[in-house]
Amino acid sequence: MKRLKKENLAPFLEEMNNKRTVYCPQSVDEKDIILAPLGKGKITDEACKTSISFKSMLFPQKEEINNFSKDGVEKILDTGKTAVFGVRACDFRSMEFVDAFMARNEMKDPFYFAKRNNILVMTLACNCPVSETCFCTDTGKAPFLEKGFDLQFFDAGSFYIVESQSREGDKVLESDYFTGSDSKDGETLSKIKDNSMKAEMQAPGFAKAVEWLKGNEPEPEFWDDLATACIACGGCSFVCPTCTCSNIFDSPSNGGFMRFRTWDTCMYEGFSRETSGHNPRGSLGSRLARRYLHKIKDDPENYGVSGCVGCGRCSDACPVGLGMIEIIKQINRI
Amino acid sequence: MTNSIDEFEDASVFMVIGSNTTSNHPLISSRIINAVRQRGAKLILCDPRCIDLAPLSSIHIRHKIGSDVALINGFMNIILNKNLEDKTFIEERTENFEKMAEVVEKYTPDYVSGITGVEPELLVKAAELYASTKRSMIVYAMGITQHIAGTDNVKSCANLAMLTGNIGTPSSGVNPLRGQNNVQGACDMGGLPNVYSGYQPAADLFVRNKFEKLWGVDKLPEKKGLTVIEMGHEIEKGNIKALYIMGENPFISDPDAKHMHRALKKLELLIVQDIFPTPTSEFAHVILPAACFAERDGTYTNTERRVQLSHQALPPLKGTLPDWKIICEISKRAGFPMDYNDPSEIMDEINITTPSYAGITYERLEQGWGIPWPCPSKEHPGTKFLHKDKFTRGRGLFHVIEYIPPAELPDAEYPFTLTTGRIRPHFHTGTMTRRTAILDREAPSPFLDINPEDAKSLRVRTGDKIIVESRRGSLKLSVNVTSDVPKGVVFSTFHFKEKNINELTLCAVDPVAGIPEYKNCAVSIRRS
Numbered sequence: 001m002k003r004l005k006k007e008n009l010a011p012f013l014e015e016m017n018n019k020r021t022v023y024c025p026q027s028v029d030e031k032d033i034i035l036a037p038l039g040k041g042k043i044t045d046e047a048c049k050t051s052i053s054f055k056s057m058l059f060p061q062k063e064e065i066n067n068f069s070k071d072g073v074e075k076i077l078d079t080g081k082t083a084v085f086g087v088r089a090c091d092f093r094s095m096e097f098v099d100a101f102m103a104r105n106e107m108k109d110p111f112y113f114a115k116r117n118n119i120l121v122m123t124l125a126c127n128c129p130v131s132e133t134c135f136c137t138d139t140g141k142a143p144f145l146e147k148g149f150d151l152q153f154f155d156a157g158s159f160y161i162v163e164s165q166s167r168e169g170d171k172v173l174e175s176d177y178f179t180g181s182d183s184k185d186g187e188t189l190s191k192i193k194d195n196s197m198k199a200e201m202q203a204p205g206f207a208k209a210v211e212w213l214k215g216n217e218p219e220p221e222f223w224d225d226l227a228t229a230c231i232a233c234g235g236c237s238f239v240c241p242t243c244t245c246s247n248i249f250d251s252p253s254n255g256g257f258m259r260f261r262t263w264d265t266c267m268y269e270g271f272s273r274e275t276s277g278h279n280p281r282g283s284l285g286s287r288l289a290r291r292y293l294h295k296i297k298d299d300p301e302n303y304g305v306s307g308c309v310g311c312g313r314c315s316d317a318c319p320v321g322l323g324m325i326e327i328i329k330q331i332n333r334i
Numbered sequence: 335m336t337n338s339i340d341e342f343e344d345a346s347v348f349m350v351i352g353s354n355t356t357s358n359h360p361l362i363s364s365r366i367i368n369a370v371r372q373r374g375a376k377l378i379l380c381d382p383r384c385i386d387l388a389p390l391s392s393i394h395i396r397h398k399i400g401s402d403v404a405l406i407n408g409f410m411n412i413i414l415n416k417n418l419e420d421k422t423f424i425e426e427r428t429e430n431f432e433k434m435a436e437v438v439e440k441y442t443p444d445y446v447s448g449i450t451g452v453e454p455e456l457l458v459k460a461a462e463l464y465a466s467t468k469r470s471m472i473v474y475a476m477g478i479t480q481h482i483a484g485t486d487n488v489k490s491c492a493n494l495a496m497l498t499g500n501i502g503t504p505s506s507g508v509n510p511l512r513g514q515n516n517v518q519g520a521c522d523m524g525g526l527p528n529v530y531s532g533y534q535p536a537a538d539l540f541v542r543n544k545f546e547k548l549w550g551v552d553k554l555p556e557k558k559g560l561t562v563i564e565m566g567h568e569i570e571k572g573n574i575k576a577l578y579i580m581g582e583n584p585f586i587s588d589p590d591a592k593h594m595h596r597a598l599k600k601l602e603l604l605i606v607q608d609i610f611p612t613p614t615s616e617f618a619h620v621i622l623p624a625a626c627f628a629e630r631d632g633t634y635t636n637t638e639r640r641v642q643l644s645h646q647a648l649p650p651l652k653g654t655l656p657d658w659k660i661i662c663e664i665s666k667r668a669g670f671p672m673d674y675n676d677p678s679e680i681m682d683e684i685n686i687t688t689p690s691y692a693g694i695t696y697e698r699l700e701q702g703w704g705i706p707w708p709c710p711s712k713e714h715p716g717t718k719f720l721h722k723d724k725f726t727r728g729r730g731l732f733h734v735i736e737y738i739p740p741a742e743l744p745d746a747e748y749p750f751t752l753t754t755g756r757i758r759p760h761f762h763t764g765t766m767t768r769r770t771a772i773l774d775r776e777a778p779s780p781f782l783d784i785n786p787e788d789a790k791s792l793r794v795r796t797g798d799k800i801i802v803e804s805r806r807g808s809l810k811l812s813v814n815v816t817s818d819v820p821k822g823v824v825f826s827t828f829h830f831k832e833k834n835i836n837e838l839t840l841c842a843v844d845p846v847a848g849i850p851e852y853k854n855c856a857v858s859i860r861r862s
Contacts (some may be wrong), residue, residue, distance in 0.1 A: 228389040270772070320364045321371075
């Protein structure tokens, strides 16, 4: 366990930036906090919710994956060293989910893992909910991590208490910016953790809904009613840190062509349409059912991890109030 | 829009007429959806088709295409007979009420039912609901304007709002939803045949003198210019020899495409300025490649009249220039040097020439999220909703409007009514959206919506090919059988260049605005 003075956060990240490209939440105007490489705006030193999670670093909205030229096919693997600071516990858990998904059937997605194997993740625990739509504790998880991380920062006022759980993390803590911890830091840490668990946040009744869904499913009419509100924008998927659906397309490039992978969403009609024109998810209601049920019913069964980490971004983004919080509440009303 | 978008939050009744809001203005639609689902606001939907808003409507009126004037006159007849009109508002704020009321007398529920095909009881319910609050909003789009009676339809909406005093206060008004991100701005800047910026009439000597002085030129033309459709006719007659098109694809978007084809081919000089090649640019002698929105600075004026600043995010592609620079270069070569260093200097000139934009400066736009006009001075905060206390012309004028039928009604030879519009994944002629892999996947090919009963009598199923034919042309299309369209009506879109639905539409136009009747033409259908 070590300490880092908050005033030393920026110099520390700058120092690290010499070895790895460092991303962190930065405010670019009064409203928006974005995750970007250092230097885009003012570094946010408190836990905060970026509008898009750091999933976009590992699985970008649009990426080049293959270059087809007369010399053959080149697989484009981005193996640049990166680091990210300020990842919250919920977002870290989403990465664990995406890891499992991208390695399913023992077939590892090369484009994802090229980036994943070269990223150093520095998480920052939340002392209290960072937005009105946070509900990680309701999903049965804590606003901090118990295991699996390299480095976890805790906000202790004027300084961070920093834990390492890996050799990579230990190496980082060798930097001169970190100082030894105080004998009281352990106690402070327990207090921060206790308080963060007690902090009031959204409590739609996640566990109750998940339990009910084990033996039941809402009737199609339930989803059809929600579909009268849904405008099928796909925003819920694009901001979701565990959504991994993608599309592939080719575009002419230097006499050959480039193959791109982009985000996609199961909320779109064409996503599940078959070549014959038949669509097993033809109605918007059935697509809503698929999206939400697979997160909280199928994913836990298939991957042993919940497809929802309680970040609340879908509830932030949805223009018609159909995020996970609202869906859980509605299911619990059945 | 007379209102601002945020005012949707407090409206009690929405009358959506001729707007497929969820498809074409999804975020504005989300305001209506939330109002209905979350706080019990009421929706009167007047649309022949079952659009996405239909399940949320309290009343869905599926009137015959092109019968809007009769429908609204019918509402007014009911409101007057039930004494639901706002007498104080009529007295204090309007004129010509009696003459309007006299004509409306004829439009009894039974009479209107005969024209529109709507049950009289439903008409009464809708009229009563609209008149029941002072927070009723009319929302319309191209379903109102793209008719030969388009101007009449708009005036009818204004009549109805004035009759019930539903205008000039928060959350009550008449709200045309603009179909493009800056079509409001283009019109505001005088992109019309008869006005200078800020709708200052070119026929007005005082206005012409003002612009002559400001621009240092002699004798600005006093004659009204031509509308797009008129230009097509004049090219065919040989009166126009050169055409300069910017950011428009009339070969696909204009009615009667064969006519447009002849016209474009006849031109001695066609210049097309756009960000991508289009079917129209294939006719061009000169193509001027323009920079796209992300490659330039500028402002956009959205549907609520809000002028918003947009900054360049990327350098323009090699060989392209922002539109304003292209225009300046052309002007310089034509002998009238326009020297602006950047768009903010153009805005400085707009501030001087255009009273409604006088106080909208780049400096102010940098500070916030835009300013809605009218904004007459640098101290003025902008205007949330129009016509508070006073209309632009003083008193609001009730127009006397009689119903006229559409130009081309179905008959024995062409028994179906074709109506056209847009669907969610695509924008207009698809020159941008059809280049985007996922959007094109969402709607990869053209189709014709047809009612199940009609499909049955034609013996076609979804996916079958049919020939749809009008007096102007014919197309082979896949059918999509759906009760979203009423019996006798078929629907298609103008997104697909490979099957251009505008080969079938007709050039009949509204006599005032010149807008073509895209929403109604007669067609026949047979199995392919």
